[in-house]
Amino acid sequence: MMIPPAVNLGIDIRVLAEADGMAAQLAASQVGDYRDAETVLAFAENVDVITFDHEHVPQEILRQLVDRGVRVHPGPDALLYAQDKLLMRQKLTDLGLPVPTWARVRTEDELQTFLDDNGGRAVLKTPRGGYDGKGVRVVSAGHEASDWFAAVAETGANDGLLVEELVEFRRELAQLAARRPSGELVFWPVVESVQRDGVCAEVIAPAPGSAGRVADVAAGIAGQLASGLGITGVFAVELFETTDDRLLVNELAMRPHNSGHWTQDGSTTSQFEQHLRAVLDLPLGATGTREPHTVMVNILGGPSEGALADRYADAMAMHPTVKIHNYGKDPRPGRKVGHVNASGTELDDVVYQARAAAAFFQD
Amino acid sequence: MMIPPAVNLGIDIRVLAEADGMAAQLAASQVGDYRDAETVLAFAENVDVITFDHEHVPQEILRQLVDRGVRVHPGPDALLYAQDKLLMRQKLTDLGLPVPTWARVRTEDELQTFLDDNGGRAVLKTPRGGYDGKGVRVVSAGHEASDWFAAVAETGANDGLLVEELVEFRRELAQLAARRPSGELVFWPVVESVQRDGVCAEVIAPAPGSAGRVADVAAGIAGQLASGLGITGVFAVELFETTDDRLLVNELAMRPHNSGHWTQDGSTTSQFEQHLRAVLDLPLGATGTREPHTVMVNILGGPSEGALADRYADAMAMHPTVKIHNYGKDPRPGRKVGHVNASGTELDDVVYQARAAAAFFQD
Incomplete structure (x- = not known):
């Protein structure tokens, strides 16, 4: 999704891509494995700045890139926190930012103690590699995590698992922001x-009723995070709005994020254009809304037979104002294969348009 | 500029490109000559629908494509009128559409007679190949066109030249529209x-004061043209608004057009997305404005040294709401190498923003 703004701005974009998806159609693309140092280092020789659309590039590779003088944004020091939830929780705590009560647990006993102290139920997370609800489990007894404890013990380091209180929240919010190296x-x-089943189902922008205190607190948290962690590029802070009106940091994504897909059609500057501007250290674009409300609905799984495109005729005929985004990926159950954005002045109608259009693409 | 919406919609786009420009970066691109039948026919074997971003593909090639069962939009019967200004004038006259007084002239004497009958000055046009003020000359005596008469006589057919009255117009308008095969x-x-020096310098959307009669008449003309000529895809009708309040058809472009570049940022559906939808016979998108006013300013020639991108920092810092489009072409005097779009609620400010941002890219 960074290709359209790169084409518009005349930016010569090169992509180290997995074979699947539209990006591989760029002549400047190279199909290869981001975990292979040789591949990434060779690729980096022909670019001025390197960035990633996920946080999973190994630290050793990131640091080799920096050592060779490649501009890497966000840099390895910042990405470390997006790669390891335990490091992130510790850093947020050190920065004095509001987080759920948490602990590092290495044994069933430690987990049980945390449960006993925090209402008997908690959220357990693997520090690395989780996304879209994977690597997250709600537990109410220490022994329910015996498999995960065994797995982390096997790694040798045994950094343990992250356990967090089960926050009583009213809703989940996300604060999208961008920061330049300068x-x-x-x-x-x-x-x-x-969220539905641990996966983002839709996004309402702006969050209803958020003008004023909520927006102020959310931006304040994101700002502290950005400077405290030295983030460059676009990033998203996922927040819990608790039933007692606090905002707590849930997760941090150090890249353009699903919660920001609405900006492609709903904001003067999309998160993808902004990320390009930020990593190139160009002045950032305006982040205002084009219309009072924009709603993004994810297309999950997709039609079981045939391509998404087969559903275009009906969806387009019924919803001429809705913008359809199709990632060109093979549908699999639960996989995000596209999204739609609807914008307008009446929130109820905008939600209806987005949901109704997306429904054409779901079985 | 069709690549970004194709990526968004997951449309597998393939480009037969000249070497220059961003399009050649698509892996699916082929660099080749659109005037070479073998090249175009081979390229067409791997696509479902074929369309063009100019009108100069020879009729013989278009008809061979149709004969082979390729869906060509717009088709050769329609494109013929965009390729030959004399045929177009005759067809518009047959359809009863308002055009400047015109004649086909084959000799200096015939031209002189037209001049004597129409106030002593007139606009002379070569029927084929002209654009951006090329192939257009204001004359006040028959002998001023001796070179052009000699040139058309040499072609054998001697179809002559098109002469039109010098219309007294208040301003130039353009009506952009799209039509599906169905x-x-x-x-x-x-x-x-x-226009400045015969080239489009900027576009104000919507045309000030056009709501009501002007919009109605302009759309009526475009609608008659579309069905009368069997146009498919996006097209633009350039119009004179005369000092006595008539609209006359000036030119016809049967493709996405410079007068429609404002739609990339100012309309719910850009002309480039719409063209893809139209030629694929998909339902057309909404054509409303995102903000009350959008102004497009062309970047002509560009910086004499260095790339457009060197000017980004200043332009972006001063105009964070303006959208910059850079075609990635080498600058040449008078060549269109990019454009900017500004949108907002106050027309005077929007014009200022667009002009001021574009000025950073011009020497």
């Missing part, structure tokens, strides 16, 4: 992120 | 096109 920092309006 | 037809708001 320090300029901009925020989009805070959004509401509606 | 007949659906949509119009964007009519725009004002400001």
